Amino acid sequence: MASKLLVDIHTHVYLPRYAALLRSRSTVPFIRSSTTSDGKLDERLLILDHEPSGGRPVGPQYWDREEKLKFMDKHGIDVSVVSTANPWLDFLPASQAHTLASEMNEDLEEYCSTSPTLQNLPIRRLFGFGLLPLVPEITTTSLLDTVKQISRLPHLRGLIMGTRGVGKGLDDESLDPVWAAIEAAGLVVFIHPHYGVDPKAWGDKDNGHVLPLALGFPFETTIVSALRHLCGVFDRYPSLRLLLAHSGGALPQLSSRLASCIDHDPVVASRLKHDARYYLGKLYLDAVAYGPEELGFVSDVISRAGRYQAGSSVTEAANRSLGSRRMLFGTDHPFFPPLSATEKWTSVVENLEAIDTVQGWSPADKDGVRGGNAVSLFNLAE
Numbered sequence: 001m002a003s004k005l006l007v008d009i010h011t012h013v014y015l016p017r018y019a020a021l022l023r024s025r026s027t028v029p030f031i032r033s034s035t036t037s038d039g040k041l042d043e044r045l046l047i048l049d050h051e052p053s054g055g056r057p058v059g060p061q062y063w064d065r066e067e068k069l070k071f072m073d074k075h076g077i078d079v080s081v082v083s084t085a086n087p088w089l090d091f092l093p094a095s096q097a098h099t100l101a102s103e104m105n106e107d108l109e110e111y112c113s114t115s116p117t118l119q120n121l122p123i124r125r126l127f128g129f130g131l132l133p134l135v136p137e138i139t140t141t142s143l144l145d146t147v148k149q150i151s152r153l154p155h156l157r158g159l160i161m162g163t164r165g166v167g168k169g170l171d172d173e174s175l176d177p178v179w180a181a182i183e184a185a186g187l188v189v190f191i192h193p194h195y196g197v198d199p200k201a202w203g204d205k206d207n208g209h210v211l212p213l214a215l216g217f218p219f220e221t222t223i224v225s226a227l228r229h230l231c232g233v234f235d236r237y238p239s240l241r242l243l244l245a246h247s248g249g250a251l252p253q254l255s256s257r258l259a260s261c262i263d264h265d266p267v268v269a270s271r272l273k274h275d276a277r278y279y280l281g282k283l284y285l286d287a288v289a290y291g292p293e294e295l296g297f298v299s300d301v302i303s304r305a306g307r308y309q310a311g312s313s314v315t316e317a318a319n320r321s322l323g324s325r326r327m328l329f330g331t332d333h334p335f336f337p338p339l340s341a342t343e344k345w346t347s348v349v350e351n352l353e354a355i356d357t358v359q360g361w362s363p364a365d366k367d368g369v370r371g372g373n374a375v376s377l378f379n380l381a382e
């Protein structure tokens with residue numbers, strides 16, 4: 001039954017074409033290759049400006065489809081909706097970004113369309129998020145052509161994007177025709193961080209990747225989402241389907257504060273049709289939060305939206321079940337591999353256990369978060 005599938009909607013790949021580009025470069029982002037004293041190839045990924053510890057070890061799990069399928073099998077994942085990992089095409093000149101986006105979208109379609117089908121259902125195991133050439137100086141025509149391309153590739157059901165847009169963020173009005181086209185095509189937009197926040201915030205000690213990944217990434221998502229709320233994108237494009245990485249970062253925790261600050265600000269107080277908390281209920285969030293209390297809290301917050309619809313007199317308390325319908329399981333594979341050999345990856349097991357133990361989620365709610373919600377959102381059964 002499709003509603004019982006385990007579907008991973010937050011799982012990445014560096015397609016071979018993209019990995020080759022990273023290998024050809026010697027500044028961030030790039031892959032540095034060397035040979036170890038015992039003659040083995042050692043490849044390191046350097047994608048952050050202040051990449052600690054000489055880069056992260058990378059190998060076939062980052063580009064080889066067989067490795068993705070093996071990982072899925074090991075963790076009981078039936079279907080994955082795969083996206084290119086950060087920093088996408090952000091660092092390329094416009095013409096190269098356009099060409100590479102189009103080639104990588106075709107590559108990803110091939111990656112998905114030739115994947116095996118499930119044993120008991122006529123559903124492929126791999127679907128994808130395409131890429132737009134979101135870089136400064138790109139033309140709107142180029143972006144719209146790429147939205148069209150993605151929407152005609154049958155296994156691409158959305159697109160992933162970072163937070164910079166064409167250099168002016170995601171609240172840039174010049175992106176309006178692009179949102180309109182994405183909305184019309186029914187594609188899901190997966191908003192994912194890459195830049196974090198100013199590294200000066202992290203102090204001088206070497207704490208590895210902990211602070212940029214645990215805090216910088218979700219803060220970036222929080223900031224860009226707040227800006228998008230402030231620009232009223234959901235008032236203009238009410239059917240847009242936006243999926244936020246890492247359970248929306250700190251946005252659920254800060255949404256009432258955001259709403260209050262808007263209400264007290266003469267510049268924005270009359271800009272939006274609804275209270276800021278209303279728009280949270282229109283988002284989809286991954287369930288990559290690693291703890292049941294966090295998932296429960298996030299689902300409470302998303303479920304309150306109706307209460308904040310302009311003119312609404314609804315006063316009921318948060319409804320966890322309702323909120324759970326907007327949340328979807330993810331792994332962030334191939335990032336966060338275990339540091340020492342374990343059968344299953346702790347990062348995956350923890351997220352599955354978290355879903356399983358949220359107080360107030362019924363068995364049907366949990367099935368929804370594990371996969372049923374993804375089957376509906378991405379029309380996977382079609």
Ligand code: URA
Pocket residue numbers: 012047085086213332335336
């Ligand atoms: N590290 C990254 O660079 N990207 C992710 O998506 C997760 C961890």
Ligand code: ZN
Pocket residue numbers: 010012192245332
């Ligand atoms: Zn990710």
